[in-house]
Amino acid sequence: MDDFLNNTVPRREFLKVGAIAAGSTFALSSLLNGKALAETMKPATSKRLQEDMARLKQEIVDTLTPKDYSHLLGHVDGLSDNQLRQHFKLYENYINKTNLLNQLIRKADQEMLSGANPTYAPYREMLVELSYAHNGVVLHELYFGNLGHHGAPHKNLVAVIQGSFGSWENYLKHLMAAGKASRGWAITGFDMRDGHLRNYGLDQHNQWAPVHFYPILALDVYEHAYMIDFGTNRSQYLDVFVNNVNWEAVYNRLLFAVHHLMSGPAATD
Numbered sequence: 001m002d003d004f005l006n007n008t009v010p011r012r013e014f015l016k017v018g019a020i021a022a023g024s025t026f027a028l029s030s031l032l033n034g035k036a037l038a039e040t041m042k043p044a045t046s047k048r049l050q051e052d053m054a055r056l057k058q059e060i061v062d063t064l065t066p067k068d069y070s071h072l073l074g075h076v077d078g079l080s081d082n083q084l085r086q087h088f089k090l091y092e093n094y095i096n097k098t099n100l101l102n103q104l105i106r107k108a109d110q111e112m113l114s115g116a117n118p119t120y121a122p123y124r125e126m127l128v129e130l131s132y133a134h135n136g137v138v139l140h141e142l143y144f145g146n147l148g149h150h151g152a153p154h155k156n157l158v159a160v161i162q163g164s165f166g167s168w169e170n171y172l173k174h175l176m177a178a179g180k181a182s183r184g185w186a187i188t189g190f191d192m193r194d195g196h197l198r199n200y201g202l203d204q205h206n207q208w209a210p211v212h213f214y215p216i217l218a219l220d221v222y223e224h225a226y227m228i229d230f231g232t233n234r235s236q237y238l239d240v241f242v243n244n245v246n247w248e249a250v251y252n253r254l255l256f257a258v259h260h261l262m263s264g265p266a267a268t269d
């Protein structure tokens, strides 16, 4: 059970041993087979490319627009429409603040730039709050994006999780524990350095995020995510979340991370 905690497979080596190192019969390297990867990713890649291009255009002019998650209403068993609508409003606020901060930073005058310092300065405050607002946008898009589908996880996702956590059940136990232990977010991330999946917790949007992890699952454990429906009963909310995870979205993110890890030079070499 502790293999995944102790496994320190070097980045280049995990391609050869993949999840097998932790006892799985599945090799992560099979995901990297060109044909298999292309077949699996073709629809998602095309759609994602279009979305990324649209987002890139938005970012150039500092005008992010909120995504529409209304399709979730009535389709997340255990979460009310009111709970979700209130949450959507918070997400839209982060969009607005991100746009505002990007504009303010871009327009910073010479006095602001020359007065920057690490104790207190308007420029510093803008950078700090931008990291909070920006991550508030991205994390909520990950969260809403991995909600609302009730299909079974892809067998390859299950196999990779088994390779990193020992078993699917153990993964869920650790995810639930991370959800209870964190004040803001519990995340399952793909470690771009060694190809393993690990959970981590954030106390707020911009606090405690490890470097070089690509998030494939985001669980919002701020009280605002569940207080309307469950009061302070976070455990009940965690059960509802796990039963409503869109595992297809999670798997697509894993493929995205693996593909990008192998598509160019290693960033850490």
Ligand SMILES: [Fe+2]
Binding pocket: 087, 090, 140, 220, 222, 224, 225
């Ligand atoms: Fe939230």
